[in-house]
Amino acid sequence: MLVPRVTNPFPGIPLIESPLFPALQGTMGLTPEEEKVAADLHERGYAVIDFPDPEIGARIDRVKANLGPRFTGVDLTDPQSNKTGGDRRVQDAWKFDEDVREIAANQPMLDLLSKLYGRRAFPFQTLNFPVGTQQEAHTDAVHFSSLPERFMCGVWLAMEDIGPDAGPLFYLPGSHRWPLLTNSMIGRRGYGSTLASAQQPFEEGWRALREAYGATEEPFIARKGQALIWTANLLHGGCYQRDQTLTRWSQVTHYYFDDCIYYTPAFSDEAVGRLDLRNLVAIQDGLPRPNTFLGEVIQQPKQEAKKKLSARSIIRRFRLSA
Template sequence: MNTSFVNPLSGVPDVESPFFDELFAQKEASENVLRVARQLRENGFAIIDFPDAEFDARAERIKTKFHGRFDFDHWRDELWHKNDGMRVQDAWETDEDVRSLASNPQILHLLSQLYGRRAIPFQTLNFPVGTQQPIHNDAIHFSCVPERFMCGVWVALEDVDGTNGALEYYPGSHKFPTYVNEHMGVCSATQHKPTAHYARYLSLWQQLIRKAGIAPVTFHARKGQALIWASNLLHGGSKQTDPTRTRWSQVTHYYFENCVYYTPVVSDPAFGQTHYRQIKDASTGFVQPNIYSGVEVEHAVIERSMPDAFEPYARPKLPPDFDSAVYLQLNPDVAAANADPAAHYLEHGCREGRRWKFL
């Protein structure tokens, strides 16, 4: 192995480094890794076949187990025309198949080679239908110091085409600067709601696309194909024109070790207010420390940086009309697990969009 090159920019992901050629020559990377690395570097995404011999069986088990969690009739009647989707967040904590996809050893190894640090799967999202999300990037939600050590992997659990909500993304948009609150002239801490300015980001991203003249690409994936994307890539979900269909898929978000993890959209570092993330490694189940240049950030620093202004964002609250009995009736899997309904809603249900009252 060539060990003569010393990387002067260890705080830049290898795949985005100006020393890309030297770094990947030193890794003695395979042709497949180089192909993925070049695509990710140039376009902000790369398409691969998901490397799991049991993928088909896992996909079918996930669809079977999760089907009962969703009210498809309500989605078709009330949410579909509003461009809303449905999801279950962080099912890796309770479902072995979801966790296995998120912590697939070959995926972890590939991402670690691409970024030059160990990959950490920290969040999963399972979708039964198209998200229909507006164009956005992940960098304002999942950022870190040093920046850009974050990516996502989306995998199709069934075939996807132009009618059941295909992914849409803008090649090369990951090369835009990472714009955050300070660039928008926003101080989130002074707003009645920390994310009140999010619509301004949506407008900015559309303006950037028009200015750069970038045309969208739609990913008509076959079952088992996966998309790796960079944190700053602009992407979203196209309109699901046929609401009678499903579009089962799983997203896993990855950070990388030896970083400080935080949420820029609700952070104002100049005020000493940083919304740190306490992430848990889905491959081990352990909480990952926030580390700045080799030094762990003390918990007291994190506590001081998350003031009351961020409380509504950081810690969800029970709706005033929350009814435990109704919640268990509407979510039989929670009842079957003998889980405390209020605790389950605060920890999982609110993020998963679970119903707590009759419509």
């Protein structure tokens, strides 16, 4: 007897975040290994894999050699020096480092993410770190979001073995299912505002959710070449670095998915259609990825029109082009 394919009535929800995931899982064309990744993302909001590149060890070594001198204020070669006092990251090194670009644009990773989300994935940003961030718990969804929601994810690659004293990454399993915090939820206006930290206005809300759900942090004690995939709303951060002489090399790649509006929620007011839109280029091919809604391109509004917007002008603000 043939089993009928399940029709997905919610194409605007990533497959691995859908409430229908158990019914849809068999239609996603996943291998047994990929099914485990999908189930972990659905239940926990993250999944651990071995990075799918046979050359990853050599790539990592070249990236560290190339980027190491760019971190000023710190001697990464001295095993006794404090590694936490200088520069902590290089953003978008894919623009000049071929190995960073190849890691971000890894085709097996793109294929996997596309299966998991139900839309074609593309990388748009890289961050390279020689030490841990020691950041408070936060979600990427206040920095990078999409309409429809949640079509964004991150992949964190361990570029060395990372122990508990090196300030490992941590995450709160299951927090991806909590409410997505927006400016309207916390009672502030975001559009046109300035912030020293896009995360700071939302920290009280995240702390309240952690207390309400009784969530606890789990560290990612990683070995070189392991990668962590996490969903847009998973709370994560960096543990306190107990040994300041240690490095904690890593690369983060952020991915969006096709046919979405891409914007920054910390500087947006969604309720009245005021979005801080992003102008993106896909790392794998260098081509623009325009903001689209159901296949139609959304034009960036003219600067002089921004102050005249109201709830009734949402359609005019995002004029559709054929």
